[in-house]
Amino acid sequence: MSLESPVATVPPDDADAPHAQRRRKANRSKSVSARLSRGDRIAVTLMVAVPTLLVLWLVWLPGILSVVLSFTRWEGIGGVDTIEWIATENYTNIFTIYPPFRPAVTHNLIWLAVLFLIPTPLGVFLAVLLDKELKGGRFYQTAFFIPIVLSLALVGFMWQLIYSRDQGLINDITGGTTDWYGDQDVNLWAVLVATCWKQTGYVMLLYLAGLKAVDPSLREAASIDGASETQSFFRVVFPVMRPINVIVLVITFIEALRAFEIVWVVNKGRNGLELISTLVTNNIVGEASRIGFGSALATIMLAISSVFVVMYLRIALKEEQR
């Protein structure tokens, strides 16, 4: 019973906040705009406009154009007037007569499942273990954090030492002849192991930061009430960490969707390593320039990611409003 009380007291506080905030905001903005001189107004406008325009130009405009172009056929060689409007034909083609699409989606889903089942829980678990003051805690943390600062491209490159057919560690020990990066039955899994090596530390970092922010008295109260450590984590800490939990979840989904680098380093996303992201890229920088078709693939990515972006924003901006 008493375990739930600290959590239950949160909502009433919340309900009050919007009113107070609106009042405060109204007061502030009125006094501010009244006091701004003309020069100040120009300065403020520029300070907002330049970064905003840059982001709108290089992020939002391409996003919108991807959606628009996805309904067209365009080789991209001629001018804009050579664009041909073909409604949803690109999408029909993707789903019916584009062989790499199905494997790519399957690989992205496997990617998601693996991230979700291994590095995410493992990272959370390690964060919980290392959150306490432990002897040697710094050493353990360092071991898991190091891969985070390396790019996935470098990680993929480096793991050749382990996966190479003729000189790799695995084949050296087992005497096997598997080409771990080349054989399409195993290369996805090989790449995923290397990805997990990095992702675990990343999740752990996020979760450790979240755990540090949890009021220690909550856990103390739980342990005094006789909860074991496991109980106090699942019944007290975990529910309080809801924002971080959602963010970790969102990041797991987004990382699975935009996985790219490591696969590109290995073989440019062919031969068992197709991903939606590599299909998009191969449609513009590869030998074929099929702008409309590639954009339709891009739009599918955008549609999936927008769900998680919205989830993330709701959390981040709610914190912001407080």
Place this chain on the structure above:
Amino acid sequence: MSTLVTSAPTASADRPEKVPPARPKNRKPLLHGFLIVMSLLWLFPLLYAVMNSLRSYEYTQENGYLSFGGWTFDNYTTAWERAGFTEKFINTLYVTVPGVILTLFLSSCMGFVLARFSFKLNLTLLGIFLAANLLPQQALLIPLYRMFREIPLPEWMNADGGTLLNSYWALILVNTAFQTGFCTFVLSNYMKTLPKEIYESAMVDGASVLRQYWQLTLPLCRPPLAALATLQVTWIYNEFFWATVLMQTGDKFPITSSLNNLRGQFFTDVNLVAAGSLIVALPPLIVFFILQKQFV
């Protein structure tokens, strides 16, 4: 409540029937055993790379990779020369330094206004910036690529006299656009914690908004700016996708995206791969060890 927190051990000792005091002690060796095994497992790929980067190819070919010996430093010099690391590191500098400065400048402007003034659009703007950080970049590639191909650059901006595509300007702009969101978020949050009173007195003295930003806010923001600068250096240094697709000629590749080309050149020699990887890994690792205390 606070007394309970500070005296937790005694409190639990008072109620032995509920918290068996012996249990945590028993689990300690198990916990450390698990953590030691895991962290050695995690360090292994790196340590293995260090070891093999220091051994000669002939020795490992003859004795296998499980042997011990054949120490040499030659792999590093060979890898450096063959991969043209001098040129690649300079390319990285061209992108990273202006990219980080521009990102921090723009996001501190934006963060300042968001923290200092309340407009109705504040949350919308923050949303626009933050979302930009999360969108899958490959989904934005096609229009951006096509757009950059259309934008000509004057000769003084690009020696080839070509377009924005295949120029460092493209990478600087794209990296800045994608990183500004996160930095704005962090900086505006930090700036909100600064006391409002400093601005009040500055305004009484007749300081303009620009002066308040430059002389009051920025100097006070040194800690988050330093932290973000190091983070951004690592991120832009590690950036792979845009550099790979927007740069057309291999000699312009920054270091991370040139890895793709190195594979062919090192194809038979894993020891060279190890040395090359470690050279590329060194700058972010140095940043990590300097910053480690702040990490968590």
